[in-house]
Amino acid sequence: MSKIVRGRPGQTSPWLAIPTIAYLFLTIGIPLFITVVYSFLQRAKIGMGVTWHFSPKAYKDLFILENLDGTTTFDTRYVKVLWHSFQYSAVTTVATVVLSIPIAMWIATRNESTRNILVAAVTLPFWISILIRTYGLRQIIDDNGPIGWIAHKLGYENFHIIYTPIATMIGLTYVFLPFMILPIYASAERFDFRLAEAAYDLGAKRWTVFRRIVFPSIRPGVIAGIALVFIPALGSFLQSDMLGGGKTNMIANVIALNFTQARNWPFGCALSVLLILLTLLLVQAIRLISKKFGDQVSLV
Amino acid sequence: MSSVKTRKLVNLRNFPTFRPVSWFVLFFLYIPLVHVIVYSFNSSRIATIWEHFSTKWYFKTFHNDDMQRALKNSLKIGFAATILSTVLAVLAALGLVRMRRLGSAFAWSLIGAPLIIAEIVLAVGTLGFFMAVHIPLGIFGMVLAHTAFCIPFALLPIRARLGQLDVAPFEAAADLGANERQILRRITLPLLSPAIVSGALLAFAISIDDFITSFFISGPGSTTLPVYIFGMIRSTVTPEVDAISTLLLLFSGIVLISSYVLNRRRR
Numbered sequence: 001m002s003k004i005v006r007g008r009p010g011q012t013s014p015w016l017a018i019p020t021i022a023y024l025f026l027t028i029g030i031p032l033f034i035t036v037v038y039s040f041l042q043r044a045k046i047g048m049g050v051t052w053h054f055s056p057k058a059y060k061d062l063f064i065l066e067n068l069d070g071t072t073t074f075d076t077r078y079v080k081v082l083w084h085s086f087q088y089s090a091v092t093t094v095a096t097v098v099l100s101i102p103i104a105m106w107i108a109t110r111n112e113s114t115r116n117i118l119v120a121a122v123t124l125p126f127w128i129s130i131l132i133r134t135y136g137l138r139q140i141i142d143d144n145g146p147i148g149w150i151a152h153k154l155g156y157e158n159f160h161i162i163y164t165p166i167a168t169m170i171g172l173t174y175v176f177l178p179f180m181i182l183p184i185y186a187s188a189e190r191f192d193f194r195l196a197e198a199a200y201d202l203g204a205k206r207w208t209v210f211r212r213i214v215f216p217s218i219r220p221g222v223i224a225g226i227a228l229v230f231i232p233a234l235g236s237f238l239q240s241d242m243l244g245g246g247k248t249n250m251i252a253n254v255i256a257l258n259f260t261q262a263r264n265w266p267f268g269c270a271l272s273v274l275l276i277l278l279t280l281l282l283v284q285a286i287r288l289i290s291k292k293f294g295d296q297v298s299l300v
Numbered sequence: 301m302s303s304v305k306t307r308k309l310v311n312l313r314n315f316p317t318f319r320p321v322s323w324f325v326l327f328f329l330y331i332p333l334v335h336v337i338v339y340s341f342n343s344s345r346i347a348t349i350w351e352h353f354s355t356k357w358y359f360k361t362f363h364n365d366d367m368q369r370a371l372k373n374s375l376k377i378g379f380a381a382t383i384l385s386t387v388l389a390v391l392a393a394l395g396l397v398r399m400r401r402l403g404s405a406f407a408w409s410l411i412g413a414p415l416i417i418a419e420i421v422l423a424v425g426t427l428g429f430f431m432a433v434h435i436p437l438g439i440f441g442m443v444l445a446h447t448a449f450c451i452p453f454a455l456l457p458i459r460a461r462l463g464q465l466d467v468a469p470f471e472a473a474a475d476l477g478a479n480e481r482q483i484l485r486r487i488t489l490p491l492l493s494p495a496i497v498s499g500a501l502l503a504f505a506i507s508i509d510d511f512i513t514s515f516f517i518s519g520p521g522s523t524t525l526p527v528y529i530f531g532m533i534r535s536t537v538t539p540e541v542d543a544i545s546t547l548l549l550l551f552s553g554i555v556l557i558s559s560y561v562l563n564r565r566r567r
Contacts, residue, residue, distance in 0.1 A: 012484055017395025017407060020388040020451065024410040027448035031425030032417075038428050049431055099328075102321035109318075118326075120560075125329050127502075127556050129509035131526050132545045135533055136332030139339065139542075144348040146335070177329060206315065235418025237512060242533065252420045259424050259516065269428070272421040279417060 032276070039269035050265050058270035078254070078271075085250040088165065088240070089233035092172040096180035096229050097222060099173070104184035104218070109193065119185065126178045134238050137174050141167060141243070163245030171239035176232065180225035187221030219293060227286040234282075235275055251275050333549065340542035347537040357543040367544060370528035376439060377524060378507040381446035382454075386500040388447070389454035393462055394488070414449040422449070423516040430517060437519030445513050450503035457502065457563055461495030494562050501559035505552050 039058050041050040065075035107118045125133065141147045142162050151159030161167050191214065199209045215222075237252035244250075249257075251271060258268030339347060343354030361367055392411065396404050414422060426445050427437075435441050469491070473483050489496075511526040518527055525548060532541050 011398050012394045012480060012488075014395050014397075014399040014403070016391045017399055020392035020395070021403075021407045021410060023388055024407075024413075024448060024451065027426070027444055028410055028413050028422065031422060031429040032413075034428045034432060035421065035425040099321060099325050102315075102318040103325045105315065106318040106322040121326060122329070124556070125333075127505055127509075128333070128552055129511070129526060129545075129548060131509075131511045131530060132336060132548060133332060135529075135541065135545065136336040139335050139348055140332050142348050144346075146331075174328065174332070177325065181325070210315070231416065232418065235420060237420050252418060255420055255424060256516075259427065265424075265428065268424055272424060275418055275421055283416065 035269045035272045035276075038265055039273050041266050043264045043266055048263055048265065055266075058264075058266040061267055062270060062274070081249050081251060081254055082274075084165070085234055088169050088172060088250065089230050091169050092176060092233045093180075093226055093230045095169070095173045096177050097225065099177060100180040100184050100225065101218070101222070104181050104188045104221070105214070107181075107185055108188035108191065119182075122178050122181050122185070130175055130238060133175060134171055134242050137171055138162065138167075138243055141170060162243065165244060168240045168244035168250075171243040172233050172236060175236070175239060176229040179228040179232070183224040183228065184218055184221035187218040191217045220290065223286060223290050223293070227283065231279055231282050234278060336542050337546050337549070339539055340546040342539040342542070345538055347539050347542060357539045360540055361543045361547070364540070366523075367525075367528060370523050370525045373439065373442075373518075373522050374508050374524040374526075377442045377446055377522070378504050380439075380443040381450050381507045382500050382504040384443065384447040385450035385454045385503045386496060389451050389458055389499055389503075390489075390492070390496060392451070393455055393458045393492075394484070397462070411452050411455065415452055419449070419512045420516075423513040426513065427516050437517055437522065439522045441517055441519075442514060442522050442524070445517055446507045446510060449510070449513065450506050453506045454499035454503040457495040457498040457559075458492060461492055465491055498559045498563045501555050501562070505555045505559070508548070508555075509552060 038050050040054055040056060042053045042055050042057060044051050061075075062078050063075055064072050065077075066072055103122075107115055107122070110118065139145050143160055147161075148159055161170070195217075196209050196213050199213045200206075204212070234250075235252050236250060237256060240250045240253050241256075251274070255268045255271045255275070258264045258271070262268075339350065340357060341353050341355060342350050343356060344351035392407065396407055399407065423445075426441075429435075430437065430441050435444070465488075469487050470483060473487055478486070508524075509526060510524070511530060514524045514527050515530065518524060523531075525544070529541060529544055529548075532538075532544075
């Protein structure tokens with residue numbers, strides 16, 4: 001490199017970043033590429049892996065079932081899996097928004113030292129093992145756990161939510177709540193609460209103040225939160241596995257199944273490709289929505 | 301006048317439902333963790349039914365060879381992935397400042413990929429990659445994969461700190477004739493060091509907590525603690541699961557608090 005230093009002193013040569021880029025290309029770029037390639041191959045006759053015969057069969061298998069007599073019928077199993085994944089993620093997103101707006105606003109209106117403690121309390125779960133958090137929640141909502149005990153005391157003898165879709169959604173909400181609270185809080189913190197006071201003074205009802213004054217200001221946070229909750233929820237594995245039992249398979253559970261017991265790698269890869277495409281589509285959709293409102297939405 | 305203002309302010313601070321919902325959320329976030337910790341001291345054989353206080357499951361855990369092996373693997377992989385990812389994160393943070401737009405957009409999309417793409421997709425992709433190039437499923441492969449998703453987390457505090465640095469010491473050093481290398485070694489790295497350690501600790505926390513990637517690419521001899529815990533949860537659940545989980549929580553807690561303290565100091 002030339003000796004002339006562009007930019008400010010102390011800034012190093014851009015070549016320093018090359019090893020990292022090369023490393024990530026190898027460990028992230030190549031695996032993604034291989035996923036796409038494998039999705040167009042056929043499963044190995046025996047054991048794990050693939051055979052190198054090009055075929056769009058994996059994608060056809062997503063929607064079409066070949067009967068034993070050679071006829072084909074529309075296969076609804078995987079469409080249902082997709083639909084359930086969307087449904088659970090959507091419910092989770094709504095639940096996190098409903099729970100996060102109050103706590104984000106509440107934290108934003110505390111004094112500074114309380115605010116710091118509360119933000120730390122909301123951030124901490126982000127760094128704790130999702131496996132342990134999901135396990136802990138399972139112990140809480142188990143029939144023999146505290147929630148079951150309370151339900152029985154209240155006279156609900158047939159109480160049962162563990163291993164149902166509701167348990168999956170509770171689990172997803174539990175795991176992804178901090179991802180919604182933090183961006184909304186970041187927007188709420190910048191909100192000038194005197195505006196709400198002014199509206200209130202001028203005779204607006206509380207709900208009107210919230211809808212017309214407060215909400216537009218925290219909207220960038222809500223939109224960022226929707227992206228940060230909906231996208232990972234769509235690809236989640238542990239909550240439907242540990243809390244939903246076998247009944248509530250989401251996309252990731254079917255991917256996992258095809259790489260373990262079912263040993264159909266091309267099909268698992270086709271589902272992975274589908275999930276990547278959905279993710280990119282959603283990222284783009286969020287970008288468009290935030291543009292429409294003219295909001296500054298930052299995802300990281 | 302001031303009394304009117306106070307009344308309105310109190311009114312907004314106490315928007316109906318804000319306080320009860322907030323307490324509910326905090327309770328909801330922490331009660332499962334509290335349950336795990338409390339029930340790790342349960343003498344019963346059944347994890348959900350409380351009998352009486354006992355530390356027997358901790359003793360059992362300390363004498364459980366499989367658990368010990370899994371813990372050792374977690375630490376080995378965690379240390380190796382931390383060192384590798386931190387070095388790569390420092391290089392990326394320094395180099396990307398001056399990279400041209402196109403190159404840095406490509407680099408950031410690679411760095412951000414593990415944060416956006418579902419972990420299971422990268423996990424099975426990595427499994428396919430290892431199979432294709434004949435990398436055996438073991439500690440080496442685990443370190444390779446862990447390093448990849450630890451990089452963005454190690455980078456987080458380093459990048460933030462780099463943006464906050466004052467230009468004065470750099471200009472002074474350059475004026476006094478220091479070359480790029482000297483500035484890097486004597487000024488940039490020392491100023492970044494708290495952020496580097498903080499990033500390394502975050503990377504370590506992410507590595508030892510990882511489940512999904514490890515689940516798919518760990519071989520029989522490279523099972524980590526979370527994969528071992530998952531296996532236990534799948535079979536019979538005794539309070540030993542709670543005891544091991546509590547130890548892992550304690551461990552993550554220490555790492556995170558150190559990272560937080562380091563990040564706070566000298567800011």
